[in-house]
Amino acid sequence: MSLPRAKLVKNFPGCPVEATLSLLDGKWKGVILFHLMEGTLRFNEIRRKLPSVTQRMLTKQLRELEVSGLVSRTVFPVVPPRVDYALTPLGASLEPIIKAMAVWGEENVLCHAGRQELRLSPASCAPAAALQGNR
Numbered sequence: 001m002s003l004p005r006a007k008l009v010k011n012f013p014g015c016p017v018e019a020t021l022s023l024l025d026g027k028w029k030g031v032i033l034f035h036l037m038e039g040t041l042r043f044n045e046i047r048r049k050l051p052s053v054t055q056r057m058l059t060k061q062l063r064e065l066e067v068s069g070l071v072s073r074t075v076f077p078v079v080p081p082r083v084d085y086a087l088t089p090l091g092a093s094l095e096p097i098i099k100a101m102a103v104w105g106e107e108n109v110l111c112h113a114g115r116q117e118l119r120l121s122p123a124s125c126a127p128a129a130a131l132q133g134n135r
Helices: 005-011 016-024 029-036 043-049 055-067 095-108 122-133
Strands: 071-076 082-087 109-112 115-118
Touching (some): 029 043
Antiparallel strands (some): 071 082
């Protein structure tokens, strides 16, 4: 059984890709960051943008993003409670990466009938073939 990425980073000598992925590791974290790039959102606004996520999972992912310093959480002492989430400067620095992932997904992933498929055009296969030739 493989170890979670967070455990590997502690024992892996300084790999920056692995360290970055450990911050984004989680089914919803990248999507949450993508939506927070639009600006500050309240909990239920995020939840409406992610209809498939459970409240428990969304809370867990937001807490992990907050602990890692990518998202700030502001609680307002009003009734009913109001909680706002926003990107921190560190989280905002991931914007080019998140946007690049969105562009790549638009170019290479087909979504239809609730399924995802990779677009296997000759152009998208060429870099992979070139990489395999370098081994």
